[in-house]
Amino acid sequence: MxxxxxxxxxxxxxxxxxxxxxxxDAFWDxxxxxxxxxxxxPQLQPAQIEVPGxxxxxxxxxxVGNAQxxxxxxxxxxxxxxxxxxxxxxxxxxxxxxxxxxMQFVCAGFDVMAMDCRGQGGRSQDxxxxxxxxxxxxxxxxxxxxxxxxxxxxxxxxDAARLARLASRMDGIGNVPVAAxxxxxxxxxxxxxxxxxxxxxxxxxxxxxxxxxxxxxxMDLGDTAYAELTDYFRMFDPRHEREGAIFTKLGYIDVxxxxxxxxxxxxxxTGQMDTxxxxxxxxxxxxxxxxxxxxLLYPDYGHEVAPDMEDMALRFLIPMAGRExxxxxxxxx
Numbered sequence: 001m002x003x004x005x006x007x008x009x010x011x012x013x014x015x016x017x018x019x020x021x022x023x024x025d026a027f028w029d030x031x032x033x034x035x036x037x038x039x040x041x042p043q044l045q046p047a048q049i050e051v052p053g054x055x056x057x058x059x060x061x062x063x064v065g066n067a068q069x070x071x072x073x074x075x076x077x078x079x080x081x082x083x084x085x086x087x088x089x090x091x092x093x094x095x096x097x098x099x100x101x102x103m104q105f106v107c108a109g110f111d112v113m114a115m116d117c118r119g120q121g122g123r124s125q126d127x128x129x130x131x132x133x134x135x136x137x138x139x140x141x142x143x144x145x146x147x148x149x150x151x152x153x154x155x156x157x158x159d160a161a162r163l164a165r166l167a168s169r170m171d172g173i174g175n176v177p178v179a180a181x182x183x184x185x186x187x188x189x190x191x192x193x194x195x196x197x198x199x200x201x202x203x204x205x206x207x208x209x210x211x212x213x214x215x216x217x218x219m220d221l222g223d224t225a226y227a228e229l230t231d232y233f234r235m236f237d238p239r240h241e242r243e244g245a246i247f248t249k250l251g252y253i254d255v256x257x258x259x260x261x262x263x264x265x266x267x268x269x270t271g272q273m274d275t276x277x278x279x280x281x282x283x284x285x286x287x288x289x290x291x292x293x294x295x296l297l298y299p300d301y302g303h304e305v306a307p308d309m310e311d312m313a314l315r316f317l318i319p320m321a322g323r324e325x326x327x328x329x330x331x332x333x
Contacts, residue, residue, distance in 0.1 A: 005219070005272065005279045008297055016256045016284030017214040019248040024257055031064070031149060032196060035162040038062050042166050044073065049099050053077050054106055056099055059113065061166055063124075063159040064149075070123035071115040071163060072096050074106050082176060084201070084320045085167040086110040089160065089182035089189040092209060092225055093138070095122030108314060109321025110179070111170075115163050117156050117185070124159070126152075137228025139210065143249060144236070153210065153253040160189050161196035168199060177201050179264075179320055181313060183305060184225070184277065185209040187268075188255050191285060194266070195258035201320055203266045204313040207274055207303050212281035213250045224276045225303075259288040266293040267316045269309050271301030 006014060021027065042061040049056040059073040076083060086105050090096050096114035105112045116122025119138055130152070132144025142151035149155075160180075167178045179202040180190035187208030194200035209225055216222060222230035233240060251257055268286050270279050279297070286295050294316075298306045 003272070004275055006283075008272070011279055011283040011297075012287065012295075014280050014283050014287060016212045016254075016281075016288075017218060018212050018254045018256065018284075019214075019244070019251050020254075020257045021248055021251050024252065027148065027252055028196070028258070031154060031158050032161065034064050034149075035158050035165070038064075038162065047072070047099070051099075051103065054103065061162065063118065063162060064155050065127045065129065067118055067125040067127045067155070067159075069115065069118060069125070069159045069163070070096075071113045072099060072102060074099070074102055074112040076106055076111060081322075082173065083109060083111050084177035084179060085170065086112050086317070087160070087163060087167060087178065087180045087190070087193060088112060088114040089180065089186035089193070090114070090117065090120075090122075091183060092185040093120050094185075095120065105181075108318060110317070113163060113167055115160060117189075118159060119152055119156075137232065139213075139250075139253065140228050140232050143232065143246065148249060148252050151249075151253055157189065157192045157196065157253065157258075160193040164193050164197035164200060168197075175199075177320055179203065179317055181317070183207060184303065191255050191262065191266070192258055194264055195255075195261035198261065198263045200262070200264040202264050202317055203262065204269075204316060205266065206269045206305060206309055206313070207271060207277050208255065208268070208282055208285065209277050210253065211255045211277065212284040213254060214247045215281045215284060216278060217247075219278055219280075221275055221278055226276075256285040256288055259285045260290055262289050262291050264291060265316075266291060267313065268293065268295045269306070269312065270295065270297055271304060271306065272297050272299045273302040276303035 047056040118124040119126035182190040183206035187205035188210030
């Protein structure tokens with residue numbers, strides 16, 4: 001078969017190229033402490049969507065920097081059982097899926113929360129406040145700020161982690177089962193949210209973004225999703241005099257370095273011809289996951305959803321809704 005990256009066997013041993021900052025754990029522990037200190041409860045406003053058996057809400061909550069973060073919330077009108085909540089994360093520069101798209105997960109037995117990433121195409125607030133130039137990117141925003149906590153993608157990951165915590169305590173019940181699903185940036189955020197919320201039960205990540213920035217750079221693939229990294233070097237460090245420091249700082253928001261914190265089950269699906277988020281970068285994160293996991297490779301597919309990926313995701317998630325083996329708690333043992 002044609003190859004743009006490592007073979008399947010080589011992928012399983014690849015350990016990544018982006019440096020891990022020395023204070024990485026302390027950095028994220030501090031970030032998590034910031035969201036734990038936020039006391040405000042989420043606000044719910046009925047959406048103008050009327051579907052029999054399902055209530056739809058505009059959900060807003062406070063994120064780091066006092067930004068108001070938006071998510072669609074779909075809740076089945078049942079009272080006889082506690083339903084798990086599925087967090088759905090969208091692709092880069094986009095916004096949460098439509099209400100109609102999200103209904104499929106309600107039919108599968110989940111209530112759903114779909115977050116809009118701040119600074120991108122949806123309704124979440126972007127409060128700004130970073131020093132230095134950004135050019136046109138999101139994951140490089142804050143790269144020149146002395147405080148790495150101001151990096152936009154760090155804040156977005158914390159927004160996802162806070163949403164997971166809120167979901168687990170919806171309706172004052174506590175211990176609501178939570179899972180995460182996403183593709184591309186959504187896949188990276190699904191993994192990050194699971195790492196930052198250890199009680200996450202299951203994670204589906206399709207061709208995840210935000211993994212191993214240096215590997216992408218070394219493969220000369222900075223022309224689509226990672227184009228802002230190329231632009232940044234060209235404009236602000238044309239001789240790469242700060243290359244080591246830049247990649248080390250990006251290491252704070254590299255999913256591969258968060259992956260060992262994941263405790264729930266993980267399903268990764270990867271196109272081996274992906275020239276947007278190369279397979280080796282994805283496997284840099286996958287190989288660091290210590291929890292039960294499964295990786296599926298699609299040899300002829302790139303950065304896209306192959307025909308059976310969504311069905312595989314459904315089969316993987318459905319035990320949480322009590323469709324197999326009685327309950328997710330029994331199935332996971």
